Amino acid sequence: MSLESRLQSLLKDARFPDPPRSSSWNNFRRQAHRNRRAHFAGLMVTLGLVALVAVLGVAGLQDVIDRSPRSDAIDRLPPGTSDASPQESPRDRSASLNCPFPSVRPSYLPWLGEGEAPRPPSKYIDDGTKLQDEGSGYAALMWANPNSNGPDYVRLVTMTEDLAAEGVETEVSVDGDRGQLLPLDEASGGIVMEWEISQGVCNKLSLELVAPGLTSSEAANEIKTIAESLL
């Protein structure tokens, strides 16, 4: 049995305790309505402050603040605590990795007609401070199939990745490295080809094709054609 199946069966067979009684819908709704009232009250305070600024002007408001007694709340905090709002840790800042966008672009996309050129891609970037961990970041270019409602796209990503790709080596080279073809994820129709590159702080270029409905060999052929069209 594969590792995936073993973990899956452990998770499926696990006995879970019942969620706490406090999780009833009525409790939830009460909490949600309390939150909404608090949100509304906060909004009113903000509007009040805006109105005050409009009436007094910023200088007048500053005058009011300066004349009010200063709070000594910080002095009264228990030892060892601070009221400082959570700060980004030094690690967060050092982990900020700005991958450059891929320097190559595909001239072929599966849904393009004869002689049709790809539209400009959408771009997005994670500098390693969002959900990435272990200091990895990425920059991605994405071409979505305009004729599809579902997930159907080609994405080209530069990223930091310390693990060598473990796929089937192909003939398609980028920066002198032969692409590794990772197996098709049949549930989503996603297939990936990866190259070791040296582009800024990022060491990997990844080409993704997500096209549900393709067989394994069709997906492999399509991604190879896209990879061969990279310029």
Added chain:
Amino acid sequence: MWKQQRDIEFEAFYRMHRDRLWRLALLLTSDTDRADDLAQEALLRAYQAWHRIRQEEPLPYVHKILVNLVRKDWRRRALELLPKGRTETFSADSADRIADALSLAEMLSTLSTVRRATLLLRFYEDLSAEEVSRVLERPLGTVKSDTRRALEQIRPLLQIEEEAR
């Protein structure tokens, strides 16, 4: 009128997914109290954003919020792995069940939050790699390599866990 409509729609969503979301939170946090708080917070945020997300797929949205909340909470608590709180107040059967679920959660807690979330979304929530890639906002190749790496990392623990059952 709209508020009533929202409550009707969200109640159906809540009743369908709340318990499973709580179990996912338990597997992500190894802590019944935190699981309760974080699952509740994720659902409250979904409730507030219901007018935006109701036409799309609300569940991936709630998964994303939950994983982000767990990650922030995890950072704040800095590797507080052992369960605390109400365990001793449950009945014997409930305590057994908690021990069972926490034992799995402990095995997964050797992984980073993102890799743990990757495995749980893939093999507990049955999302495809592409869906996980969208929920976690990570490249598909990274999701695949994270899955492989995480499975390798827990391989010895998986063996122990299987033998214990």
